[in-house]
Every structure is written in C-alpha cells, then in structure tokens.
Amino acid sequence: MKRALITGxxxxxxxxxxEHLLSLGYEVHGIVRxxxxxxxxxxFSRIDHLRDRINLxxxxxxxxxxxxxIISKHKFDECYHLAAQSFVAESFADGFSTMNTNIxxxxxxxxxxxxxxxxxxxxxxxxxxxxxxxxxxxxxxxTPFHPRSPYGISKVAGFDLTRNYRExxxxxxxSGILFNHESPRRGYEFVTRKITSTVxxxxxxxxxxLRLGNLEAKRDxxxxxxxxxxxxxxxxxxxxxxxxxxxxxxxxxRDFCELAFGKANLDYRDFVKIDEQFCRPAEVDLLIGxxxxxxxxxxxxxxxxxxxxxxxxxxxxxxxxxxxxxKQRQIETIA
Numbered sequence: 225m226k227r228a229l230i231t232g233x234x235x236x237x238x239x240x241x242x243e244h245l246l247s248l249g250y251e252v253h254g255i256v257r258x259x260x261x262x263x264x265x266x267x268f269s270r271i272d273h274l275r276d277r278i279n280l281x282x283x284x285x286x287x288x289x290x291x292x293x294i295i296s297k298h299k300f301d302e303c304y305h306l307a308a309q310s311f312v313a314e315s316f317a318d319g320f321s322t323m324n325t326n327i328x329x330x331x332x333x334x335x336x337x338x339x340x341x342x343x344x345x346x347x348x349x350x351x352x353x354x355x356x357x358x359x360x361x362x363x364x365x366x367t368p369f370h371p372r373s374p375y376g377i378s379k380v381a382g383f384d385l386t387r388n389y390r391e392x393x394x395x396x397x398x399s400g401i402l403f404n405h406e407s408p409r410r411g412y413e414f415v416t417r418k419i420t421s422t423v424x425x426x427x428x429x430x431x432x433x434l435r436l437g438n439l440e441a442k443r444d445x446x447x448x449x450x451x452x453x454x455x456x457x458x459x460x461x462x463x464x465x466x467x468x469x470x471x472x473x474x475x476x477x478r479d480f481c482e483l484a485f486g487k488a489n490l491d492y493r494d495f496v497k498i499d500e501q502f503c504r505p506a507e508v509d510l511l512i513g514x515x516x517x518x519x520x521x522x523x524x525x526x527x528x529x530x531x532x533x534x535x536x537x538x539x540x541x542x543x544x545x546x547x548x549x550x551k552q553r554q555i556e557t558i559a
Contacts (some may be wrong), residue, residue, distance in 0.1 A: 227251040231285065232307030233278070236409040237349070239270035241304060241452040246277055248456075250280065253279040253298060255291070255307065271410050292336045297384035301515065302459050303309040304347045305333050308382075310377070334397070335391045345347030345396040345459045347384040351379045352403040352444065352470070352511045362444075362514040364468055364482075365401070387466070396464045403444040403513040406533060408540030415477060416537065421486050424541035426495055427488045434492075435499040439478040442510045446471045447528035447536075457522040461540035467522065470513020477529060483531060487538040529549045 232238045243251050254271075268275065281298075283290035285307050286386050299526035307329060309322045313442035329545075330348060337344050355363045359553025371377045383399045390397040410417040415436065425431030445467075454469045518524045528536075 225249060226301045227249050227253065228302045228304065229255065229281075229294075229298070230304045230306060231255045231329070232279070232305075234268050234271055234348075235403070235465060236270065236346070236407055236411065236448050237306050237452055237455075238304075239274070239409060240449050241306070241455060242271060242274055242278055243434060244452055244456060247273070251279070252277070253281055253300070254283075255283050255294065256280050257282070257284060261509040270395060275382070285325055285332065286363050288332040288336065291332050292340070295336045295340045300341060300344045302345045302347070303333065303337060304349075304459075305330060306349045308349065308378075320361065322374045323378050323381075326375070327381045330382040332386060332514045333484075334395075336391055336470075338389065338395060341394065342395055345464075346386065346389070346398070347396070347455055347459055348382055348399040350383050350401040351376065352401060352513060354380045354383060354401065355511060358510060361510060362411070362470070362472060364490050364510045364514040365466055365517060383466075390464055396459070398457055398464045399459050399466045400451075400455055401466065401468045401513075402451055402454075403446065403468070403511060405446045405448040405469075406450040406537065407447070409539070414519075416480060417479075417541075419481055420534070420537040421541045422495075423484050423488050423538055423547050425492065426490065427542060428545045430545070433495050433497050434481075435497050436477060436481070437499065439481070439496070439498070440476050442474045442476050444470045444472070444474050444512045445480070445530060445533065446526060447533045449524045450528055454518055454524045457524055458516075459519070464522070465517075467518045468513045468515050469518055470515045471523070471526060472513060472515060473529070473530060474510065474512040480534060484538050487535055488542065524551045 230238050233242055234256055244254050245473050281294045283294055308326045320335050353376035354369045354371055356376050357370040359368055369380050371380050386399050388395045389395050407417045412421055422434040424429055458467055481492040481496055
C-alpha cells in the first residue's frame with residue numbers, strides 16, 4: 225500500500241485529492257494546523273466525510289521542526305504540497321505573510337524530505353498566476369513567467385525551488401502549473417464562489433446585489449476534481465517533468481455571472497454592481513492554458529465542461545441554503 229502526505233488537505237484541492245488517493249488504495253496522511261483540530265466542525269467541513277479514513281498530522285508550514293518531526297516518523301511514497309495562502313487579493317493586502325508561508329513552507333518541505341526521505345516523490349502546486357502579464361497565448365510549460373501579484377511571485381519562487389531540488393539533488397520533484405479550478409468546495413472569498421453563493425442568497429431573498437471588480441478579466445476555469453487526478457498522474461511517470469493543467473477555454477467574469485444567474489432564472493444585470501475596491505492593483509487580463517503535454521504524456525482528460533461546473537456550484541449553494549433553518553440562514557448570510 226502506498227502512503228501519501230498532503231499539505232492543505234482540508235482545502236478544496238486537498239479534499240478531492242484525498243478522495244482520489246483513497247479510491248486507489250493509498251494510506252493518506254494530511255498536515256493540518258493544530259488549532260484546526262480544536263474546531264473540526266468548521267475547519268474540516270470539506271473532509272468531514274473522510275475523517276475515519278485519513279490520518280491528520282498537526283504541524284505548521286511556517287515551522288521547519290514540526291514538518292521535520294512528521295517526516296521523521298512516517299515513511300511516505302508521495303508528498304503533495306498544496307498548502308498556501310492562495311487568495312490573490314489577500315496577497316496584495318498582506319504580501320509579507322503570503323511570501324513567508326508560501327516560499328518558506330515549500331522550502332521547509334523540500335529540505336525535510338531531502339534530509340530524511342529523498343526517494344519520496346514531491347508535487348508542488350504551481351499556478352497560472354505565475355504567468356501574470358502573459359507574453360503569449362495560450363500559455364504552456366515554456367511560456368516565460370511575469371507574475372503580477374505577491375501570490376504569483378511566491379509561486380514562481382516555489383516553482384524554482386522545486387526545480388532546483390530536482391536538478392541539484394536528483395530528487396523526483398515536479399510542479400503542476402494549474403489554471404483556475406473551482407468546485408462547490410471553493411472558498412467563499414474566490415470570485416466564482418462569491419458569485420454562486422450570492423446567486424443562491426438572492427434567489428432565497430437573503431441578498432439584494434453582488435459587488436464585483438473587473439467583469440472583463442478572462443480565466444481558464446476547470447473543475448478541481450479533474451485537476452487533482454493530473455497531480456497524481458504526474459508522480460507516476462518514469463521521469464519528473466512539469467505540466468500545465470488547463471481546459472484551453474477562456475471565459476470572462478461576466479460570462480460566469482451570466483451563466484450562474486441564468487441557472488437560477490435571474491438576470492445578472494439586475495444585481496451585479498461594479499465596485500473599484502475589488503479591482504486588483506495589477507490585473508491579469510487573460511489566462512488560457514495549453515495542456516497538450518498533460519494530455520499526451522499523462523493521458524489526462526477533463527470530465528466536466530464549464531457549464532457543468534457552474535451548474536454544479538450554483539446547485540450546491542442553493543441546496544446548502546435550503547438545508548439550513550431560517551434563523552441560521554439569516555446568520556450565515558449576515559456573516
């Protein structure tokens with residue numbers, strides 16, 4: 225039985241990856257903050273249905289000794305490093321903590337594995353935000369990086385660290401350059417979930433408008449459930465290589481709004497308001513990925529279309545509100 229370690233297991237990607245690895249017969253361990261163990265109902269909502277099948281290890285990505293301790297006690301075949309401060313807007317508000325968590329956390333994991341388990345295969349969660357001010361479209365593995373946010377910069381650093389450990393120490397280390405991937409488990413702070421949860425709130429009479437920034441920003445949106453399968457495939461290859469994972473389609477935020485509101489029989493133009501506070505200081509206008517290498521070398525394919533993704537997210541938020549008592553619905557909306 226293979227044993228895998230997932231950082232960020234309680235997040236969107238971590239939860240789907242844990243499900244996938246369990247379905248393949250893996251023993252799954254996940255790193256979580258110790259404080260999260262004290263509030264499992266709220267902190268582990270995405271993995272609550274897996275709690276009796278996974279092993280949670282308390283540690284901090286900002287503490288090398290705590291990570292070293294875990295790796296010294298358990299032998300892992302694969303390590304998936306997904307934990308990060310991943311909200312781009314927050315990275316502008318607090319660039320220092322974003323850099324500290326994302327860069328040092330990656331370095332600590334790589335250093336601990338090199339010291340204790342250099343044969344463990346390592347996956348780093350890269351991001352399309354590394355391309356930033358793109359120099360060509362679509363973007364592939366050879367496209368130069370020009371990040372436009374502290375988050376994007378931190379991911380470029382993590383990518384370079386991962387490549388350096390591969391080249392300098394002959395470790396099996398790869399980066400997945402994943403374009404935007406969403407699901408009903410996406411955090412509420414991200415624009416896609418902000419849209420679908422507000423659609424549900426408006427439909428239920430608990431919200432009256434949706435404030436957004438740049439409606440013309442274009443993104444390549446896929447489903448997280450599809451993308452975590454690519455992560456696993458990357459660590460099963462004879463030689464370590466980096467891969468772009470994307471749909472190859474682009475849609476604007478406006479397109480997402482139109483489709484999401486339409487799923488609830490609403491017209492987005494009646495509810496969406498432009499608010500400059502939600503515009504980035506340095507915008508990334510167009511991201512669209514070329515996943516030819518992943519399809520060719522990994523045999524990776526998508527199961528969800530853009531419309532199916534949006535429909536599933538809207539339905540998830542509508543169902544969640546329907547299942548809450550009226551008083552709790554009011555509290556959740558206010559919160």
